[in-house]
Amino acid sequence: MSVIRTGAIVAPRLGRAVSRAIPPKISDAEREVVCLFDESRSSVFRYVLSFGLSTEDGEEVTQEVFLALFQHLRLGKSRHNLRGWIFCVAHNLALKRRQVNQHSRNGVYSERAVAESQFDPCLNPEEQVLSAQRQTRLRAVLAALPEQDQHCLRLRAEGLCYREISRVLGISLGAVSLSLTRSLRRLRFADGG
Amino acid sequence: MKSENFHLSDEQLLLFADGELTAHRADQIRAHLRACWDCRSRMAEVESTIAEFMQVHRQTLDPQVPPIDGPRALLRARLAELERTSHRNHRRPLLPALSLRRLAYLCALTLIIAFGARMVQHHAARNNITLPHDAGILPNPSLTPGATATTAPGSVCSMSDGEVVTPVSGSQRRRVFKEYGIAGAPSANYEVDYLITPGLGGVDDIRNLWPEPRYDTMWNSFVKDQLEEYLHRAVCGGRISLPAAQHEIASNWIIAYKKYFHTNRPLPEHLAGYQ
Incomplete structure (x- = not known):
């Protein structure tokens, strides 16, 4: 899993399409995910950090949450209470990450x-x-x-x-x-x- | 009946502050707070503690949250990549992508899950596992037949908020719990409720009180509140007589709810506070 450092974004491995003159068409799901990211990223990040994760891990987990949301929407799954869904996924991923890191602290x-x-x-x-x-x-x-x-x-x-x-x-x-x-x-x- | 001898619990104050109560219940709490300095000062303490906590929460975590611009750009790039990848995979037929080994694994997994589900069903049937899900949603008629002070609508319709909202005293709660044989049960899980609410002429008498579940059933105290409110308005609006309303709510409040709200389940808006 790539680690993202504050202020130094790791360039993702993009396909050839990125170099095209015409920017790729943004799907509805993509637009919606970015919107939700803008709305709730700080809240999710704070919640994830509260598991004692580092800033880098927190950033990575937050990204994973919204990538999972993208898949969720693309598969046409329930759109009921997406905010609750986001925090549910964030909770599970943060717990998992903390277990992997094996340096859980008292909050x-x-x-x-x-x-x-x-x-x-x-x-x-x-x-x-x-x-x-x-x-x-x-x-x-x-x-x-x-x-x-x-x-x-x-x-x-x-x-x-x-x-x-x-x-x-x-x-x-x-x-x-x-x-x-x-x-x-x-x-x-x-x-x- | 006056409410000055009773105080709201910390839990009730917090539920009120958090907007987690039904409109009717919130009105009752608001009315109590207007009258009770003690509860109002505790309410202020609760709010002040929340403010202090939020300050600590934000001051500790906010400095660790980097600006959003970079992460947003990264997310967009990842989404675009995901979109392209899934497009490519979408065009590819599913089966060739699965090796024989994976197919065998999937088949084995499916069999294990099916077998497991069968075993759980069998076990449940053999032991007759049924949760007492709706226990207590209706009072025991021999213990709680209902008791009223009046059948004159004028007296209930002229009641102040403080009289309609008549909390049950701690000692009365303990008596009711004991009478129902649940003296050791967590008190937060039950509301000791009036079978016939004071707003319909009911009185603070042990024959009119029973421990009503708050959470574990959809037919809970919050739903009954809605019926009480409806019947009170109907009586005061002259659409139903007070004795009829008292009889209906005392006989079976769930049947009365279904009748007046034309539904077999509690309406979603009546479950807004709790489910």
Whole structure:
């Protein structure tokens, strides 16, 4: 599998058609996939990264998701809730990639991520320290959450409704609701403490 | 009946905040929040925690997401390549592309799958595996025959939101669970619901309450809410008498739902919150 580095796109092996003067005709499926890519690539990328994947792996998995979507559309399969479908595929591919890499971590909120946290320039130095402490507490609680609870939170953060989350994770709607409630309660206490 | 002694659970607050409730249920929660400072302040805490989480989520991950232009160009090139490849493969007949070894493998795989499916069917039939899928969608009539305070439509139609929305107290919930022999069941999976809703003259009496499944059946509490709302409007609009509405919902609310909504299944919009 080719690895894509940020800012240095690996040129794909294109056929002779690319060198033709007339650009190839864009199919409806292709156009739709690119549209959906523009809409949801950031969300999918963030979700994939939350499995502890590197940026390069995240980029590759995200590409694979949309290539799979292209095949899905071309085969005339169900177009019902494509966003849910995209996250479902992203979830499975990210899990697979993490297993292959065999360097799973306790989620995205790792030490590296903490070190990379940004400060809000609108805050004064004292507020910045307090804000950083609060964020550190939240990250610690997030990292301690069961993995499924973290997935629920991240999917919700990316705008999925409960029904979509339940489909992506293969759990009941009630389990989604309880998971989110439980996680937010823990975060709330962390924030207060 | 007043609602000030009751508070919304964190789960109810979150479902409301996330727009996961039916319109009727959301109205009920909104009415409660208007009246209850305690729940409103907890609601604010929930919202504030969500905002804090989103800040951490974005600040941690956004810096790692590269600009979209390069990846989009790469995707387009890959799609074009895929399109051409599949065009070429499309023209090629299928069978010559499969070696004898692959064909043999496919045949063996098909046989294994067919055999496996047969075994599962056989096992299921032998053990009579049936899920108690619709257990509890109707109350036990000997425990919950229904109880009303009035049969005068004027009194139910003049009710405030707070009176129509009458949450069941924790102690009453525990009594109902115990009565139904499910004292240890996860309370989130059931709504202790009024058989005859206060909006139709029902009262907070154990004979009028039962643990109604929230999630595991399509005939769940969210669907019943829609019937309750419909009947309340029909009574107040003079289209049906209050005693008739009370009788229908107490006898078999599912039959009443089918009758009034002209359907054998819950309407999709009534399953918007839950399925």
